[in-house]
Amino acid sequence: MAERVAAWSPVAEERGVRLTASEGPALTVALGAGHLEQILDNLIANAVEAVSEGGSVTLAHEAAGASARVLVRDDGPGMSAAARAVAFRRFGNPEARGTGLGLAIVHRLVTANGGTARLEDTPGGGLTVVLDLPLRAPGRTAPRGGRERPGGSG
Numbered sequence: 133m134a135e136r137v138a139a140w141s142p143v144a145e146e147r148g149v150r151l152t153a154s155e156g157p158a159l160t161v162a163l164g165a166g167h168l169e170q171i172l173d174n175l176i177a178n179a180v181e182a183v184s185e186g187g188s189v190t191l192a193h194e195a196a197g198a199s200a201r202v203l204v205r206d207d208g209p210g211m212s213a214a215a216r217a218v219a220f221r222r223f224g225n226p227e228a229r230g231t232g233l234g235l236a237i238v239h240r241l242v243t244a245n246g247g248t249a250r251l252e253d254t255p256g257g258g259l260t261v262v263l264d265l266p267l268r269a270p271g272r273t274a275p276r277g278g279r280e281r282p283g284g285s286g
Contacts, residue, residue, distance in 0.1 A: 133191050133202075136172040140180065148185035151176070154192040159200040161265040163245045168265075171241050174234040175204040175261050182208035182259070199247070199264040207258040216251045238263075 137153045144151035161168065172191070179189040183206050192203045211219060220239035235251075238261070242249045247265040254260045 133172065133193060136169060136176060137191060140173075140176045144180050144189065147180060147183075148187075149180050149183045150188040151180065152188070152190050154190060156193045157195055159193060159195060160268045161200050162268045163241075163265065167241045167245060171238050171263070172202075172204075174238045178234050179204055179206040179208065179259070179261075182206055184208065195267070196264060198267055200267055202263040202265060204261040204263075205254050205258065206260075207254060207256065210253055210257060210259045211251065219251055220249065235261075 133153045137151055141151055163171075176189065176191075183189060187207050189204065189206045192205070194201050219235045222233055222236040239249050242263055242265065245266065247263060249264075250262050252260045252262060
């Protein structure tokens with residue numbers, strides 16, 4: 133997560149948005165090669181685009197049973213309940229500013245790897261994306277065609 137925040141920080145700073153990753157336990161998730169990066173890149177891009185100058189985007193993670201829970205919170209305008217209901221469908225969100233593919237890609241990658249994704253209101257305003265990603269079982273090898281990816285802060 134820290135690598136993706138470092139990569140996106142110049143874009144966020146240019147837009148006047150504070151982008152941070154909170155500390156948490158070192159966790160290793162079982163995802164295909166490059167999937168964690170693509171998931172986080174799509175979520176960060178969406179959040180930085182949605183937040184106004186002076187706003188913030190925060191990434192956090194924690195252990196949640198057999199999963200790593202990853203949270204991407206912003207204090208932007210949020211989404212209506214109707215938009216959240218269709219946001220993971222390709223071109224489904226009428227409120228999307230971009231192509232309408234980012235969240236669909238995230239959902240596809242998360243679910244293809246055995247995880248779940250949902251959208252919630254951020255307390256105080258904004259949107260929180262909640263991902264539950266499978267943790268790598270001790271002694272288990274990486275998924276076929278992929279590699280284990282650290283889901284922690286580094």
